Amino acid sequence: MTTPWGNPHFDEHEAVHFVTDRASGLKAIIALHSTALGPAAGGTRFWHYADEGMALSDVLRLSRGMSYKNAMAGLPLGGGKAVILADKDRSKSDAMIAAFGRAVNRLGGHYVTAEDVGITVEDMILVNRETDHVAGLPVEDGAEVGGDPGPHTARGVYLGLKSAVKRALGREDLSGVHVAIQGAGSVASHLARRLAADGAKLSIADVNVERVEAVAAETGATIVDPAHILFIDADVVSPCALGAILTEDSIANLNTGIIAGAANNQLATPGDGQRLAARGILYAPDYVINAGGIINVSTEYLADGGADLVRQRIDAIPGRLERIWNEAASSGRDPASVADAMAQALIGR
Numbered sequence: 001m002t003t004p005w006g007n008p009h010f011d012e013h014e015a016v017h018f019v020t021d022r023a024s025g026l027k028a029i030i031a032l033h034s035t036a037l038g039p040a041a042g043g044t045r046f047w048h049y050a051d052e053g054m055a056l057s058d059v060l061r062l063s064r065g066m067s068y069k070n071a072m073a074g075l076p077l078g079g080g081k082a083v084i085l086a087d088k089d090r091s092k093s094d095a096m097i098a099a100f101g102r103a104v105n106r107l108g109g110h111y112v113t114a115e116d117v118g119i120t121v122e123d124m125i126l127v128n129r130e131t132d133h134v135a136g137l138p139v140e141d142g143a144e145v146g147g148d149p150g151p152h153t154a155r156g157v158y159l160g161l162k163s164a165v166k167r168a169l170g171r172e173d174l175s176g177v178h179v180a181i182q183g184a185g186s187v188a189s190h191l192a193r194r195l196a197a198d199g200a201k202l203s204i205a206d207v208n209v210e211r212v213e214a215v216a217a218e219t220g221a222t223i224v225d226p227a228h229i230l231f232i233d234a235d236v237v238s239p240c241a242l243g244a245i246l247t248e249d250s251i252a253n254l255n256t257g258i259i260a261g262a263a264n265n266q267l268a269t270p271g272d273g274q275r276l277a278a279r280g281i282l283y284a285p286d287y288v289i290n291a292g293g294i295i296n297v298s299t300e301y302l303a304d305g306g307a308d309l310v311r312q313r314i315d316a317i318p319g320r321l322e323r324i325w326n327e328a329a330s331s332g333r334d335p336a337s338v339a340d341a342m343a344q345a346l347i348g349r
C-alpha cells in the first residue's frame with residue numbers, strides 16, 4: 001500500500017485516520033479532506049475492497065468529492081468520508097459498528113458521519129450510541145427536516161433540469177419535453193412524478209423490473225431497455241442510477257442535448273466533461289445538481305433551520321448551475337472543470 005501522501009487522490013487531505021479495533025475486527029479509514037468551511041461531513045461506506053490501497057483511494061476520492069459538494073451547496077460544512085474495510089463475506093457486527101462510533105467520537109466533531117453504501121439506518125443508530133456526530137438518523141413523523149434524502153435530492157435535480165431546459169432549449173416549461181431517466185429508485189421515482197406532473201414525456205429504465213413497472217404505471221413513462229436508455233433520442237438524459245456512465249464511448253453515442261441527473265460521479269474521467277462540451281451537450285455537474293439530500297441531512301445535523309431553510313438552499317441550485325454555465329461559456333472551459341475550480345476557491349485551495 002502506498003502512503004496516503006503518495007496516493008494520486010491525496011490532494012492535501014487535512015488528516016487521514018487509520019482505525020483498528022482488535023476485539024471487534026474493525027478496520028476503517030476516516031479521511032478529512034477539508035474543514036475550512038466547517039466539520040468534515042460525509043457518509044461511511046462498508047465495502048469489501050480487493051486490497052487496502054483501493055480502500056484508501058476510494059475514501060480519499062469520496063472525501064474530496066464531499067468537500068466540493070458541501071462547499072458548492074453553500075453549507076457550513078467541510079468534506080470527509082469513512083470506509084470500513086469488510087471481509088469477503090461482508091461480516092458486520094454490532095461491536096464493530098460501535099467501535100467505529102467510538103473512533104468517530106474521538107475526532108471530537110471534526111468528522112460527521114451518515115449512511116453510505118452498505119451502512120443502514122440501524123447501523124447509524126448504533127454509531128449514535130457512541131457519538132453525537134451523526135446525521136441521517138430516523139426522524140419522527142412530521143419532523144421538519146431529516147429523514148429520507150431522496151425526495152429532496154429529486155427536487156434539486158428537477159429544478160436544475162428545468163433550468164438546463166430553459167438554457168439549452170429556450171423553454172420555460174416542460175410540457176412535451178422528452179426526458180430519459182436511467183434508474184427507477186428513490187430519487188428517480190420522485191423526479192419522474194414531478195416531471196410527469198409538468199407534462200414531460202418520460203422514458204425510463206431500471207434493471208429492477210418491478211420498480212420500473214411501478215414508476216411507469218404511475219407516471220405514464222415508456223419503459224426502455226437499460227442497455228439503451230442513455231442513447232435514445234431525448235431532450236434530456238437524467239442519470240439516476242450508476243456512476244462513471246459518461247465515458248469516451250458512451251458520450252460519442254448520446255442523442256441528447258442535456259445531461260442532468262442525480263447519480264454521483266457521472267463522468268468516468270475529467271476529460272469526459274470536455275467531451276460533452278465538445279459535442280455541444282449541456283452538462284449539469286452532478287455534485288451541484290444532486291445536493292438536495294446533503295442539504296436536508298446537514299440541516300438536521302446542524303439544527304440551523306427548518307424546512308424553509310432546506311427549501312431555500314435547494315432553490316439556490318439552479319442559480320448556481322447558471323453561474324457555472326455562464327462561466328463555462330465565457331471562458332471556453334467545460335462546466336465540470338468550472339465547478340471544480342469554484343469549489344476549490346471556496347475551500348481556499
Ligand code: NAD
Binds near residue numbers: 187188207211243290
Ligand atoms: P436507489 O438505490 O434507490 O436507486 C438506484 C436504482 O438504479 C435502483 O433501482 C437500481 O436497480 C437501478 N440500477 C442499477 N443499475 C442499473 C442499470 N444498469 N440501469 C438502470 N438502472 C439501474 O438509489 P437512489 O438513492 O435513487 O440514488 C440514485 C443515484 O443518485 C445514485 O448514484 C446515488 O449515489 C445518487 N444520489 C442519491 C442521493 C439521495 O438522496 N438518495 C443523493 C445524491 C446522489
